[in-house]
Amino acid sequence: MDQPPGHPVPPVIGVGVPYPTAGGAGPYQAYQNLFHQQQQQQQQQLQLFWADQYREIEQTTDFRNHSLPLARIKKIMKADEDVRMIAAEAPVVFARACEMFILELTHRSWAHAEENKRRTLQKNDIAAAISRTDVFDFLIDIVPREEGKEDVAHALGAPSGDPLSYYYVPK
Amino acid sequence: MAEEGTPGKSEEPPAPAPSSTPGKTLSVEVEELPKAIVRRVVKDKLSKLSSGGGEEEILVNKDALLAFSESTRIFIHYLSATANDICKESKRQTINADDVLKALEEIDFVEFVEPLKASLEEFRRRNEVKKSGVKGKETVKKRRIEDTPSKNGRKE
Numbered sequence: 001m002d003q004p005p006g007h008p009v010p011p012v013i014g015v016g017v018p019y020p021t022a023g024g025a026g027p028y029q030a031y032q033n034l035f036h037q038q039q040q041q042q043q044q045q046l047q048l049f050w051a052d053q054y055r056e057i058e059q060t061t062d063f064r065n066h067s068l069p070l071a072r073i074k075k076i077m078k079a080d081e082d083v084r085m086i087a088a089e090a091p092v093v094f095a096r097a098c099e100m101f102i103l104e105l106t107h108r109s110w111a112h113a114e115e116n117k118r119r120t121l122q123k124n125d126i127a128a129a130i131s132r133t134d135v136f137d138f139l140i141d142i143v144p145r146e147e148g149k150e151d152v153a154h155a156l157g158a159p160s161g162d163p164l165s166y167y168y169v170p171k
Numbered sequence: 172m173a174e175e176g177t178p179g180k181s182e183e184p185p186a187p188a189p190s191s192t193p194g195k196t197l198s199v200e201v202e203e204l205p206k207a208i209v210r211r212v213v214k215d216k217l218s219k220l221s222s223g224g225g226e227e228e229i230l231v232n233k234d235a236l237l238a239f240s241e242s243t244r245i246f247i248h249y250l251s252a253t254a255n256d257i258c259k260e261s262k263r264q265t266i267n268a269d270d271v272l273k274a275l276e277e278i279d280f281v282e283f284v285e286p287l288k289a290s291l292e293e294f295r296r297r298n299e300v301k302k303s304g305v306k307g308k309e310t311v312k313k314r315r316i317e318d319t320p321s322k323n324g325r326k327e
Contacts, residue, residue, distance in 0.1 A: 068208055075202045076244055077251040085265035089291065090254070093271045094247060096290045098204075099212055100283050101246050102239060106216040110229065119227060121217070123234040126242065135279045136242075138249050143238045 068095040105129060105136070202244075209240050253277050 070091040077083050077094070106121075108129035113121050127145040130136040213236065217229040251266070254274035258266045268291055275283050 076247045083251050083255050087265050087267040089268040090266050090271050092294050093268045093287055096287055097283055098243050102212045103216050106213050110220050120230040121235045122232045123238045126238045139242050142241055142245050
């Protein structure tokens with residue numbers, strides 16, 4: 001398949017397949033041959049393309065299953081002296097759980113940024129998400145809420161009052 | 172498959188380990204999650220939230236990324252400690268996947284459990300495939316050696 005584009009398929013000996021240069025004997029046939037050859041090339045390219053795609057999908061899924069490095073997760077777990085033996089499957093679950101956790105925290109932080117009409121996610125968005133969400137209570141001291149940051153009140157439907165007060169939403 | 176308590180092979184370049192000379196103060200370096208991966212997860216989610224990148228991209232402040240990493244690290248500690256308790260309650264020594272799933276329910280992350288079970292099944296299935304693939308190759312190798320007894324009179 002190393003013919004430059006535009007050349008007709010080489011004629012089979014014994015079969016009268018005319019070249020286009022053969023004095024106009026069958027330009028239509030030559031065109032047909034060329035078309036057929038291009039189709040074959042396209043077929044090959046398509047096959048290569050799809051083979052590549054499948055490979056990429058496999059690799060991506062593989063990567064996503066262990067997006068956070070298992071060894072690192074194990075080390076973090078072991079920082080707790082109480083934690084001794086860890087089955088090989090456990091970090092796998094942790095990796096995915098962490099990913100889901102980040103997704104959830106991101107979503108809620110984004111909501112806060114949106115309320116304040118910002119396109120940049122800031123630390124206080126995360127702090128707000130933590131203070132608003134019960135399941136994130138364990139993080140309250142990790143990302144402390146800075147007072148006087150933003151007026152969240154009016155976005156939450158509460159009467160707009162002092163713009164400096166931060167609004168805690170009890171669940 | 173149980174894991175040993177001692178640090179063995181690591182998939183990552185070795186990070187500083189805590190010095191543990193008895194009687195002395197521990198100087199522990201805090202293990203962090205890889206920034207690039209945390210960043211990717213956050214950015215991917217944000218681009219989905221901003222209607223697939225149709226509007227302008229949402230940026231993430233450096234401090235915010237650190238906060239995400241830290242929060243996730245503490246999440247790991249919290250979940251580990253809970254799973255560890257559950258494991259000990261069952262008089263076992265090794266934290267297994269089931270302990271982790273129960274721990275998630277315990278700390279009110281119930282919605283995580285079902286998708287994680289599916290992920291776990293997927294992981295187990297892939298491991299099975301890998302194992303049987305390896306076994307298949309070994310069987311073929313053995314057969315080949317037996318087919319050429321003239322090479323070496325050995326039998327597998």
